[in-house]
Amino acid sequence: MPKPQVIHQPRTQAALREGISTLVQAIAPTLGPLPRRSVAQNLSKLELLDDGGLIARRIISLGDQERDVGAMLLRQVLWKVHQHIGDGAATTALLYDSIMREGARYLAAGADSMRLRARLLALLPSLRQRLLTAARPLRDDAELKALAFAVCYDEEMADALGEIIGALGQFGTVDIRAGHGRGLTYNYVEGSYWRGGAQSKEMLRGGKRPVAELKDAALLVTDMKIEEPRELVPLMQLALRSGIKQLLLIVDSISDKGLSVVLDPRLREKVRTIVVAIDSPNPTELSVAQADIALLTGGRALLQLAGDSLAAVRESDFGRARWVWADDKNFGFAGGKGDARQIRQLARGLREAFAASKDDAERERLLVRLGALNGGLATVHVGGIAQDEIRQRKDLAERTLSALRGAASGGVLPGAGIALWRCRDWLLAGASADEDFESQAARQLLAQAVEAPIRQLLHNAGEEPSEVLADLARSGADTGLDLLNGGVKAGTGIIDVAQVQAEALQRAVSSAALALTIDVLVLHRQPETSTEP
Helix, strand or coil: CCCCCCCCHHHHHHHHHHHHHHHHHHHHHCCCCCCCEEEEECCCCCHHHHHHHHHHCCCCCCCCCHHHHHHHHHHHHHHHHHHHHCCCCHHHHHHHHHHHHHHHHHHCCCCCHHHHHHHHHHHHHHHHHHHCCEEEEEHHHHHHHHHHHHHHHCCHHHHHHHHHHHHHHHCEEEEECCCCCEEEEEEEEEEEECCCEEECCHCCCCCCCCCEEEEEEEEEEEEEEECCCHHHHHHHHHEEEHHCCCCEECCCCECCCHHHHCCCCHCCCCCCCEEEECCCHHHHHHHHHCCCCHHCCCCCCCHHHCCHEEEEEEHHHCCEEEEECCCCCEEEEEECCCHHHHHHHHHHHHHEEEEEEEHHHHHHHHHHHHHHHHHHEEEEECCCCHHHHHHHHHHCCCHHHHHHHHHHHEEEEEEHHHHCHHHHHHHHHCCCCCCCCCHHHHHHHHHCCCCHHHHHHHHHHHCCCHHHHHHHHHCCCCCCCCCCCCCCCCCCCCEEHHHHHHHHHHHHHHHHHHHCCCCCECCCCCHHHHCCC
């Protein structure tokens, strides 16, 4: 059993570097269009992995307490990148590793770690801005598909996801599911949908498949629990007086007694009613969904806290939609009659909140709402030969989709690591003789770091990095790398997601700068381990 220890410099930095280097060596080969793969042993089976974020997640210990600290520091950073933007973990790992390796050299030469960290963080905003000056919007669907291929290297998947984002836009709802065949299939559904199905299978009968559909329907949204049949009587009487023949009733819950009213054959001949309940364990998210449905359909959500009741419902409380559907798990509608101006105002506010948020869970919630307001849905079924392959392809599709959303929002950069590499001259040109040692060290080590991804890409492709970079330096600004076909070429069309590159740079520099200031490691006899970074 390991002994508890307190480790000081220079052993601290050596231990950190060894752990970081070990993890990076497992991830670096996966970068680029010609990647190698890592094998992870997961209980009784082996996984072939080519995604840096997943590789980092699988490594929960290196079997050495000292090296574990560095590996786990980097592991946490890479998983955050994976969760936030889907792609870019390998680039982040290479940047982080270079900064730590070169930073240790300057610390050994007498640089002060706290001042070096301050200089690195001071340079970071300007460096990030310099990187993003090369960003431009996507030109067409062909570029979307090319970008998707640069992330997944799966032509079938790239064509499908590129077309979908081109059709639905950055905030369109895309539901990626495990398929049953070997290939990938997808289809579009008009309108918006929510989790939560019909409350009785009887409502789904009568068609070729268990889906109920209504045309030119009224909708009523409420947070009430319907227990007794008499609670529905005023609502149904109003529906009959108002000439409503198709009704979607969205409730918190309904009892079997309540269902007996809407399923009564005599009433269903006059008012066909589908009752659904939104599936959300979070009361806040449930309230938001109810409000959004009311806004999209032009109705009003009836809320108990506001003193509303079904006995006092008015005709103006009903929303309207051209088409409504429900199955046993979901429901949705298209052609809602809500105020278009109010919907646009809400969508604008949600987009601004999405851009400003750094919380992954909050961004996911905002994305779901924006997808509903957008009014379009694509369902992608990802197949494969075995369950492991299906799961891996499904994860890959989700990462690619996340990257495409980022590209639609923040644009694209010259690909194959070139945009980062071109920041090198700017960093070196900014150094001056009157700067202190730490300032010059910060510029020098960042200049080394931004070159690390392109060198690894070339190495993975079997090229000699120094020779290719020399050719690239002599070429014009419109040249790039075509690693699949080899060589430096003009107008290659190879692009990277600007948001991914900027996020990788931001997290790598800020995290590595902090790690350079670690002087002491406190190692416990039995440290806690977790599969979650």
